[in-house]
Amino acid sequence: xxxxxxxxxxxxxxxxxxxxxxxxxxxxxxxxxxxxxxxxxxxxxxxxxxxxxxxxxxxxxxxxxxxxxxxxxxxxxxxxxxxxxxxxxxxxxxxxxxxxxxxxxxxxxxxxxxxxxxxxxxxxxxxxxxxxxxxxxxxxxxxxxxxxxxxxxxxxxxxxxxxxxxxxxxxxxxxxxxxxxxxxxxxxxxxxxxxxxxxxxxxxxxxxxxxxxxxxxxxxxxxxxxxxxxxxxxxxxxxxxxxxxxxxxxxxxxxxxxxx
Amino acid sequence: xxxxxxxxxxxxxxxxxxxxxxxxxxxxxxxxxxxxxxxxxxxxxxxxxxxxxxxxxxxxxxxxxxxxxxxxxxxxxxxxxxxxxxxxxxxxxxxxxxxxxxxxxxxxxxxxxxxxxxxxxxxxxxxxxxxxxxxxxxxxxxxxxxxxxxxxxxxxxxxxxxxxxxxxxxxxxxxxxxxxxxxxxxxxxxxxxxxxxxxxxxxxxxxxxxxxxxxxxxxxxxxxxxxxxxxxxxxxxxxxxxxxxxxxxxxxxxxxxxxxxxxxxxxxxxxxxxxxxxxxxxxxxxxxxxxxxxxxxxxxxxxxxxxxxxxxxxxxxxxxxxxxxxxxxxxxxxxxxxxxxxxxxxxxxxxxxxxxxxxxxxxxxxxxxxxxxxxxxxxxxxxxxxxxxxxxxxxxxxxxxxxxxxxxxxxxxxxxxxxxxxxxxxxxxxxxxxxxxxxxxxxxxxxxxxxxxxxxxxxxxxxxxxxxxxxxxxxxxxxxxxxxxxxxxxxxxxxxxxxxxxxxxxxxxxxxxxxxxxxxxxxxxxxxxxxxxxxxxxxxxxxxxxxxxxxxxxxxxxxxxxxxxxxxxxxxxxxxxxxxxxxxxxxxxxxxxxxxxxxxxxxxxxxxxxxxxxxxx
Numbered sequence: 001x002x003x004x005x006x007x008x009x010x011x012x013x014x015x016x017x018x019x020x021x022x023x024x025x026x027x028x029x030x031x032x033x034x035x036x037x038x039x040x041x042x043x044x045x046x047x048x049x050x051x052x053x054x055x056x057x058x059x060x061x062x063x064x065x066x067x068x069x070x071x072x073x074x075x076x077x078x079x080x081x082x083x084x085x086x087x088x089x090x091x092x093x094x095x096x097x098x099x100x101x102x103x104x105x106x107x108x109x110x111x112x113x114x115x116x117x118x119x120x121x122x123x124x125x126x127x128x129x130x131x132x133x134x135x136x137x138x139x140x141x142x143x144x145x146x147x148x149x150x151x152x153x154x155x156x157x158x159x160x161x162x163x164x165x166x167x168x169x170x171x172x173x174x175x176x177x178x179x180x181x182x183x184x185x186x187x188x189x190x191x192x193x194x195x196x197x198x199x200x201x202x203x204x205x206x207x208x209x210x211x212x213x214x215x216x217x218x219x220x221x222x223x224x225x226x227x228x229x230x231x232x233x234x235x236x237x238x239x240x241x242x243x244x245x246x247x248x249x250x251x252x253x254x255x256x257x258x259x260x
Numbered sequence: 261x262x263x264x265x266x267x268x269x270x271x272x273x274x275x276x277x278x279x280x281x282x283x284x285x286x287x288x289x290x291x292x293x294x295x296x297x298x299x300x301x302x303x304x305x306x307x308x309x310x311x312x313x314x315x316x317x318x319x320x321x322x323x324x325x326x327x328x329x330x331x332x333x334x335x336x337x338x339x340x341x342x343x344x345x346x347x348x349x350x351x352x353x354x355x356x357x358x359x360x361x362x363x364x365x366x367x368x369x370x371x372x373x374x375x376x377x378x379x380x381x382x383x384x385x386x387x388x389x390x391x392x393x394x395x396x397x398x399x400x401x402x403x404x405x406x407x408x409x410x411x412x413x414x415x416x417x418x419x420x421x422x423x424x425x426x427x428x429x430x431x432x433x434x435x436x437x438x439x440x441x442x443x444x445x446x447x448x449x450x451x452x453x454x455x456x457x458x459x460x461x462x463x464x465x466x467x468x469x470x471x472x473x474x475x476x477x478x479x480x481x482x483x484x485x486x487x488x489x490x491x492x493x494x495x496x497x498x499x500x501x502x503x504x505x506x507x508x509x510x511x512x513x514x515x516x517x518x519x520x521x522x523x524x525x526x527x528x529x530x531x532x533x534x535x536x537x538x539x540x541x542x543x544x545x546x547x548x549x550x551x552x553x554x555x556x557x558x559x560x561x562x563x564x565x566x567x568x569x570x571x572x573x574x575x576x577x578x579x580x581x582x583x584x585x586x587x588x589x590x591x592x593x594x595x596x597x598x599x600x601x602x603x604x605x606x607x608x609x610x611x612x613x614x615x616x617x618x619x620x621x622x623x624x625x626x627x628x629x630x631x632x633x634x635x636x637x638x639x640x641x642x643x644x645x646x647x648x649x650x651x652x653x654x655x656x657x658x659x660x661x662x663x664x665x666x667x668x669x670x671x672x673x674x675x676x677x678x679x680x681x682x683x684x685x686x687x688x689x690x691x692x693x694x695x696x697x698x699x700x701x702x703x704x705x706x707x708x709x710x711x712x713x714x715x716x717x718x719x720x721x722x723x724x725x726x727x728x729x730x731x732x733x734x735x736x737x738x739x740x741x742x743x744x745x746x747x748x749x750x751x752x753x754x755x756x757x758x759x760x761x762x763x764x765x766x767x768x769x770x771x772x773x774x775x776x777x778x779x780x781x782x783x784x785x786x787x788x789x790x791x792x793x794x795x796x797x798x799x800x801x802x803x804x805x806x807x808x809x810x811x812x813x814x815x816x817x818x819x820x821x822x823x824x825x826x827x828x829x830x831x832x833x834x835x836x837x838x839x840x841x842x843x844x845x846x847x848x849x850x851x852x853x854x855x856x857x858x859x860x861x862x863x864x865x866x867x868x869x870x871x872x873x874x875x876x877x
Contacts, residue, residue, distance in 0.1 A: 076765035088760035090753045092568040101753050105764040110750040110771060113742050117749040141569075161764060 002061075003028045003197040004049070004165055009058035011044050018044040020221040021058065028164070029195040031188060033208045036218035037242055042201040043085075043169065045218065049199065050082055050167045051075045062165065076105075081163030085170040087154045089142050095153055096138040099125035102160035128156045132186060148179030155187065166191070168200040172207050180204060184211045209233065209254040217242060229255055264402035269521050271401070275410040277517025278417030279472055283490060284497035284509045285424060286468030292441030292504030293461040296352060297360070297679055299367040302491030303374035304340050304466045308473025309482040310382055312336040313389040316477065326394040337471035344466020348459050354859060356458075359565040360679050361625045365815060366858040368808050371487060372851030378484050380845070389477025409478050416475065420468070421510050428506070433460055441504045442553075488804060492690050496535055499683045500542045502552020511550055532694040536687045540672050543684060547676055564755055566620040570743050570822050581823070584830075588729055592722040600793075601837055603725045605830045607790045610732040612813040612825035613739050614782035619811075620819040621743050622775050623755030624674070627682045628689025629783055629810050631669070634802030635692060636662035636784025637791040638703065641712040646702070651715040655731075655788050662784015663777050665692065670776035674769050677758075686804070693802045708798025712791045728789050735782055740822050742778070751775050809836075812854055818864025827865050 004026040011019040019041045026032045034042050047053040049060055051072035059068045067075060072082065090098050103121035104110055129135045132152040137145065142153060151171065158166060171187065172180035188211045191198045202208045208215060208229075215232045217225040219242065225235045232238055233251045287301045316332035347370060355363050395412055398405040428434035436457050440447045448454055473486075480486070497516060501508025516535055523534045548554050573581065591602040611633050618624040639661025640654040669688040676684055696703045703709065718724045742748050754761040754768045761768050791797045800806060809832070817828020835853075840846050861868050 071762070073762050073765045073767055076763060082763045084759065084763075088757045088763070090756040090760065092564055092566075092752055092756050093749075094569070097569075097749075101749055102764045104746045104749065105761075105766050109746050110766055111774070112746045114745055116744055117746045118744070120746065157760070157764060 002026070003030075003063055004199065005061040006045075006049060007059045007061070009045060009048050009055050009060070011041075011048060011053060012056050017221050019048065019055075022218070022221075022223060023058075024216055024223070024226065026165070026197045026199055028197055029192055030213045031191055031198045031200070031211055033212035033215045034199070034201045034218055035203075035205075035208055035215060035242070039220075040218040041221040042218055044221075046167065046169055046199070046201055050080070050169075076161050076163075079162070079164040080167060081158030081161050081165070082167040083151070083154045083158050083169065083171060085173050087147070087150045089150060089154055089157065091143050093142060094138070095129065095134060095140055095142050095145065096122070096125050098142055098153055099128050099156050099160055102157040103128075106161045125160070128159055129153070131159065131190065132156045146179075148175045148183065151175060151179075151183060152186070155183075155190075159190070163196060166196055166198045166200075168198060170201055170203060172202065172204050177206075180207055181210070187211070205250050206254040209251040210257070264404045267402060268404045268406050269525065270518065271406055271414065272410060273518040273521025274514070275413040275517075276520060277513045277515075278413050278415070279475060280493060280497055280517060281417040281510050281513035282420050282475065283469050283472035284494045284501070284513055285420065285506050286465035286472075287494050288498040288501065288504055288506060288509045289424075289437065289468075290461055290465035291498065291679075293437055293444070294352065294356065294458055295360075295444065295679075296356070296363045296367065297495075297503075297683070298465070299364060299491060300347060300370035300374065301465065301469050301494060302487035302489075303371050304344060304469035305473040305490050305494075306378065306482070306484070306487040307343060307374065308336050308340045308470030309389070309476055309480075309486060310378060310387070310473075311339050311470070312474035312477045313387045313482045314382075315339075316474075317390050320390055320393070324393045326392065329390075329392050329394075333471065333474040336474040337467045340470025340473070341463040341467030343470075344462040345459055347466070348462035351855065352458070352462065353455070358858065360682070361565070361619065361811065361819075362815065362858045364625075364627065364682065365808065365811055366855050369851040369854035369858075371491075372847040372854070375484055375487065376845050376848040376851070382482070382484075384484065386481040386483040388481040391478045395478075413475065417510070417513070420471075421506070424506050433457075437461060437464075492686070492804075493535070495683055496539050496687060498549075499680065499687070500539050500549055502546075502549030503679070504553075505549065505551040508549055508551030530694070530698065532698075533691050536691040536694075539687055540684070543676060543680070544672060547680065549680075564623055566623055566755065566819055567616075567743065567752065567822060568820060570621075570748070573823075577823075584826070585733075588733075589726075592725060596721055599721045599725050601834065603721070603728050603793050604790075604837075605833050606725075606728050606732040607786050607793065608810075608813065608833050609826040609829040610735050610789075611783050611786040611810055612817065612829040613736050613823075614779045614786065615810045616814045616817075616819055616822075616825040617739050617743065617748075617782070618776065618779045619814060620821075620825075621748055621755075622751040622772060624772060624776060625678075625682045626673075626685040626776075626779075626807075627811070628685040628687075628692075628804075628807050629779075630802050630804075630806035631685075631689035631692040632662040632666050632780035632783040633787040633790070633806065633810070634696070634797075634799070635665045636787030637797045637801050638696060638787075639784065640788035641709055641791045641797040642702070644712050645709045651713075651718065651792060655785075655792070658788020658791075659781040659785040662787060663781030665784075666780020667773070667777040670773050670780065674772040674776060686807075689802060689804070689807060693799055696802055697799045703799075706799065708796055710796040712797060713795050714792045718792075724793065728793065731789060732786070735785055736823075736826065739782060743822055747771070747775070808854075812850075812857070814864075815854075815857055816864055818866030818868075820863055821866035821870075824864050824866030831865060 002025050007023050009019055009022045022045050036042050048055045051070050054069045059066060090101055093101060100121050103124055126135055126138060129138055132155050134152050172183060184207045187198060212229060215229055216223055217232060217238050225232055225238045283305055290298050312333055315336055316329060319328045319332045355366050392409050395409040397408050399408050399411055428438055436452055497509055497512045501512035519534055519538060520531050523531045588602060591598045615629045618626050636658035640658040643649040643654040643657050673681055673684050697705060714724050718727050750766055750771050754771060758768050813828040813832045814825040816832050817824035839849060
């Protein structure tokens with residue numbers, strides 16, 4: 001079944017048409033990347049799907065249910081996890097505490113006044129940290145971690161709500177190159193094994209062409225190309241407006257290194 | 261009602277609006293550039309009036325000419341501007357980087373100092389100023405007499421607006437002010453001399469406040485209470501207009517001047533309430549004010565101020581706690597006075613812990629926490645005095661009164677954040693204060709109510725002390741427990757990153773509202789206990805100075821610890837109780853101590869204790 005169906009999403013900021021009738025679909029376990037130059041409307045589209053922006057027109061359907069314009073806390077409860085371009089975590093909490101907090105919210109326990117929060121969902125939180133390779137750091141304050149590790153913890157936080165769909169806004173922004181590849185491989189592995197759909201925007205072409213199953217190219221609010229990485233790379237229009245020659249070569253290289 | 265009467269009413273509204281704008285424009289400019297909400301702005305206004313009532317009559321001795329009158333007014337404004345420079349160089353410069361709560365407190369320290377200095381220099385008697393030569397007559401407008409000076413004041417506001425516009429758009433200094441208001445860091449990155457810019461801004465802001473004060477001398481006498489009354493109005497104007505926006509302040513001053521002029525015809529007693537209702541309404545529709553803009557997000561994550569990890573008590577903490585408990589229980593062995601102070605400390609400790617539940621744990625900087633404390637006291641006191649109920653149900657009503665008020669005000673408060681939130685809590689506290697102060701038939705007005713005594717079994721000081729100990733300690737233990745519980749953790753999470761909390765499914769606004777209500781109820785309980793310990797209630801329980809006392813306690817105790825505020829309340833109250841009878845200048849000392857605390861140990865007693873222990877022996 002189609003996990004996410006986006007139909008004719010439109011958003012206008014004053015005189016600027018930031019997204020013009022954007023439509024796409026995403027299956028379970030699939031990784032769909034949205035790419036495009038700066039100002040193409042990637043974040044706008046993304047925030048309309050994620051509930052941060054209310055669309056002027058169009059609809060968002062999650063597993064057959066209309067979720068257009070729902071706030072992100074409501075989306076979270078029906079299975080949408082999210083990570084941010086600049087990682088958003090609870091800085092005063094430990095690594096473990098961050099994931100425990102997400103689990104408390106997932107279980108609807110945030111209004112309990114008496115139990116000791118630090119003792120709740122410890123094992124589940126440790127297991128989630130284990131899945132992103134951060135179990136060894138569980139006791140540290142999150143502010144001490146390297147940025148790439150913070151991004152991993154953020155992924156664990158998003159996974160705590162047992163999402164069917166993960167929205168990742170530039171998952172590798174601000175990371176060192178070697179951290180990027182590892183994070184994307186981790187996300188791809190989790191998505192495929194647990195049948196989670198992943199929608200992500202990205203500037204790093206290595207990450208996109210190595211891991212996306214399908215790619216949407218957005219320019220000035222409109223989708224100008226869509227398809228498998230090979231199709232998009234070969235598209236002359238995409239090469240002209242976005243990838244350029246060196247970008248096209250990089251895309252090919254990335255695809256070959258990962259898939260042989 | 262006749263048209264001519266309405267016209268005159270409108271004109272006098274415009275005259276007040278004009279004066280209010282002159283003062284508020286200075287406040288909003290200073291905030292725009294320095295991001296400091298300057299409580300002492302009202303003090304500059306007061307100083308402007310005092311300098312003018314001294315200087316202008318002296319000048320008029322030479323010749324009773326309008327020119328000399330206005331020379332005197334302008335000279336007063338410049339003198340106050342210089343005092344603004346002194347404040348910037350000696351104090352503000354050191355606190356640009358500290359959290360805004362501390363900045364507010366430090367500038368309030370200046371308010372206290374100036375109050376005492378004014379009393380010291382000019383004495384407690386109000387001083388009437390001279391009338392302006394050439395503007396003493398009345399003008400007849402549609403057969404109604406209207407003072408010429410008021411008519412003149414109507415034109416001052418637009419004139420100041422025009423001059424400020426010229427300054428902002430035609431001079432380098434003005435362009436820098438506008439740039440810094442939009443993006444302070446970028447102006448710094450461009451290599452602008454920030455120190456000069458900030459000093460100049462403080463001169464301009466203080467001079468405008470001084471001008472506002474000096475222009476008032478023909479209308480009102482200079483008195484040592486004029487600072488706090490004007491600062492609340494000026495806050496309201498800047499918040500409605502949008503902090504940092506001069507045209508916004510102009511529009512807001514007009515709205516408020518006219519609202520007051522006509523509101524007084526319809527609801528003569530509750531004009532202040534009308535003003536604050538306008539503010540609440542504007543903030544709900546436009547959270548950043550009419551022409552304000554949200555603060556540009558810094559785009560980087562910073563560790564929040566407040567309770568970080570509410571860790572377990574270690575052995576030293578437990579020993580301290582046990583010692584404190586024994587002291588509380590043993591006080592009746594000392595003497596009656598010790599019992600009185602001990603009871604008060606317990607009550608204030610509960611109020612301080614409830615405030616730190618908001619500030620330290622929730623990142624909700626309430627500047628009007630005394631409202632809930634005071635309303636709890638009034639809730640209990642009115643039941644006893646007016647309804648003849650005994651103490652027990654009254655003590656149950658106290659947290660309900662505090663919690664209900666917090667739920668009502670909190671509904672609006674939690675929609676905002678940062679300095680806007682602090683200003684709104686202050687405004688709501690002032691509404692509550694105004695209602696209690698003006699509703700004389702019910703509340704006894706300024707005099708308050710007497711005869712709020714405990715039930716017979718708890719009538720002795722000692723028994724009431726133990727009753728207070730049981731209730732306050734139970735409440736403090738409960739609040740501490742909540743901080744460790746999922747609800748407390750959720751408030752901390754929402755403080756750290758509202759965006760992330762939202763994305764994991766937390767309804768941030770709802771949780772903050774519940775937290776605000778809970779803290780209000782706890783403060784109300786403390787207020788109820790306080791009423792019975794004193795036997796009387798009066799409006800000072802809800803006043804700004806009371807809110808500042810609570811904030812000083814948590815600051816002194818350390819907002820980063822769960823139980824620090826208890827120590828803070830004990831230390832603060834004991835010191836105040838000791839020094840107050842010794843000196844006529846306790847405000848001066850309190851002001852200096854608050855500033856000292858902000859500068860020397862911003863992490864409070866608990867922070868100082870922790871760092872002492874961490875140091876290797």
